[in-house]
Amino acid sequence: MSDTCTEATLSEFDRDTAVRLREPGVHDVHLSAGWAIGHALNGGYLLAVAGRALGETLPHPDPFTITAHYFSASTPGPAVVRSETARTGRTLSSGSAGLFQAGPDGREVERIRVLATYGDLDTVTDDVRTSARPPAMPPREQCFSAHDNPAGPEAGPEMGKRLDLRLDPATCGWAVGAPSGRGEMRAWFGLADGRDADPLSLLMAVDALPPTAFELGLSGWVPTVELTAHVRARPAPGPxxxxxxxxxLAGGFLEEDVEIWDSADRLVAQSRQLARAKA
Amino acid sequence: MSDTCTEATLSEFDRDTAVRLREPGVHDVHLSAGWAIGHALNGGYLLAVAGRALGETLPHPDPFTITAHYFSASTPGPAVVRSETARTGRTLSSGSAGLFQAGPDGREVERIRVLATYGDLDTVTDDVRTSARPPAMPPREQCFSAHDNPAGPEAGPEMGKRLDLRLDPATCGWAVGAPSGRGEMRAWFGLADGRDADPLSLLMAVDALPPTAFELGLSGWVPTVELTAHVRARPAPGPxxxxxxxxxLAGGFLEEDVEIWDSADRLVAQSRQLARAKA
Known part of the structure; x- marks a missing residue:
């Protein structure tokens, strides 16, 4: 669906988040079943799709801060993203977008709504003053991949096949019926086809790990109510x-706080989501 | 401007965030100079104003998660909030709002745009499983109030007169020219007129402390780009x-992560904002 690349040269992520301009502010997209977790499409994938369309509408290329509210489960197939510019400035511009699909009666249903401010990560300074530290994790080769799944590498969610995810064994107790009781999940993260990370793929990566609720001993569905991601730097190549x-976890809701670190030991994204813990 | 209370019985906060329905989805408000920091009105105050108007439009009363993007500085005087419902569900409803003021040419300028999901905090369960701990702070009487300001209690920002703020001395080095270098700020928080906290006033409280940038040794303006607040429980009375x-702090931007704890030792709100650090 891209104008500049043939499908053969596109990564799975770029192919499945491609948007086609129908008219100013309106982009068509085909949501891919490849990013499903069970019957629903992953919220980070949907955020990346909406973020790509909004980025084509706004004059700045990179999402600096983007929030999505999730209204109903998206399904594979056609969708449309309607974007609106709220303000344009010299260094930052802002706007809203809605991702819609046809409902059972054929009328458009809004699946997610997004509010975001974009800028250009290439124009920010290199100055970093941070007290944040990368997560302590074993090296990749000591972490668990889908190939370590006792039920076989094909047993996990469809989205897992798009990722090169290596889970820290310390946060994998849930997978063998022994959750740690700590609300922590850590992983080495890449795309299965080797595509390097960029600001758009970070929007997917902030929602790509198994729910921390699993390590808290909850096994039910943990639907995202709202997710906000800050992209703080352009990620270096590598895992x-x-x-x-x-x-x-209180009153049936929980937050998930995410940090993403790149191979240059920089904090490239922070996110927080509010999710419902269903029993 | 309220239909149910005379001004004499209203707290300063309720009076200054009162909204008057003009037509469905359109509320008039008079922004008060009492919530200014320098020449600009406080971002938390504006969030509370927009949050009140959006809450009157949506069928649920309490902001569970609300995000605001700040486009230009609001000024005391008339403003209008235009709200739109995106989806209504049994337990949650969502919508957007924009706060507008007349610009120099008389045309409406959007100051902030909000995206939020509301629910009813009275309907959530009392179950709490948390590893979060309240901040370690000295008792209120050992903290610094505006009355301890060497320049006099009237010397601080106008908004300070609306608050009963007692800053942890460990995070007050900036006030005497000796910032700690740590990006931390802690305070006991109340309203000067004794009004107890509620979900709406929490939206103001998440942006009411001096910038952490002061303790990092920066003295310039730290304008908010985006702020997201989660209200996790109805606060108990008391400080x-x-x-x-x-x-x-990277590339000229920094995050501020906020926790608010009530007198019953419950985490009642979490927020994160992305702000620009100007030299």
Whole structure:
């Protein structure tokens, strides 16, 4: 669906998040079943799709801060993203977008709504003053991949086949019926076809690990209510480290706080989502 | 401007965030100079104003998760909030709002845009499983209030007169020219007129402390680009404790992570904002 690449040269992620301009502010997209977790499409994938369309509408290329609210489960197939510019400035521009699909009666249903501010990561300074530290994790080769799944590498969610995810064994107790009780999940992260990370793929990566709720001993569905991601730097090539922490499960809701670190030991994205913990 | 209370019985916060329905989805408001920091109105105050108007439009009363993007500085005087419902569900409803003021040429300028999901905090369960701990702080009487300002209690920003803010001395080095170098700010928090906290006032409280950038040794303006707040429980009466942490200042942007704890030792709100650090 891209104008500049043939499908053969596109990564799975770029192919499946490609948007086609129908008219100003309106982009058509084909949501791919390749990013499903069970029957629903992954919220990070949907955020990347909406973020790509909004980025084509706004004058700046990179999402600096983007929030999505999730209204109903998206399904594989056609969708449309309607974007609106709210303000344009010299260094930042902002706008909203809605991702819609046809409902059972044929009328458009809004699946997610997004509000975001974009800038250009190439124009920010290199100055970094940080007290944040990368997550302590074993090397990749000591972490668990889909190939270590006792049920076989094909047993996991469809989205897992798009990823090169290596879970820290310390946060994998849930997979063998022994959750740690700590709301933590850590992994080395890449795309299965080797595509390097960029700001858009980070929007997917912030929602790509198994729910921390699994390590808290909950096994149900944990639908995202809202997710906000900040992209803080353009990621260097190479594997990412993703850390997710849940501190507070209260009243049936929990937060997931995510940090993503690149191979140059820089904090390239932070996100927080509010999710419902269903029993 | 309220239909149910005379001004004499209203708290300063309720009076200054009152909204008057003009027509469905359109609320008039008078922004008060009482919530200014320098020449601009405080971002938390504006979030509370927009949040009140959006809450009157949506069928659920309490902001569970609300995001605002700040486009230009609001000024005291008339403003209008235009709200739109995106989806209504049994337990949650979502919508957008824009806060507008007349620009120099008389045309409406959008100051902030909000995207939020509301629910009813009275319907959530009491179950809490948390590893979060309240901030370690000295008792209120050992903290610094505006009355301890060497320049006099009237010397601080106008908004300070609306608040009963008691800053942890460990995070007050900036006030005497000796910033700690740590991106931390902590305070006991209340309203000066004794009004107890509620979900709406929490939206203001998440942006009410001095910038953590002051303790990092920066003295310039730190305008908010985006702020997301999660209200996790209805606060108990009594003073709140507010903790703000900045870990990562990079490329001229920094995050402020906020926790608010109530007198019953519950984490009642979490927020994160992305702000620009201007030299």
């Amino acid at each position: 990412l480290r993703v850390s997710v922490i849940t501190a507070n | 709140l404790r507010v903790s703000v942490i900045t870990a990562n």
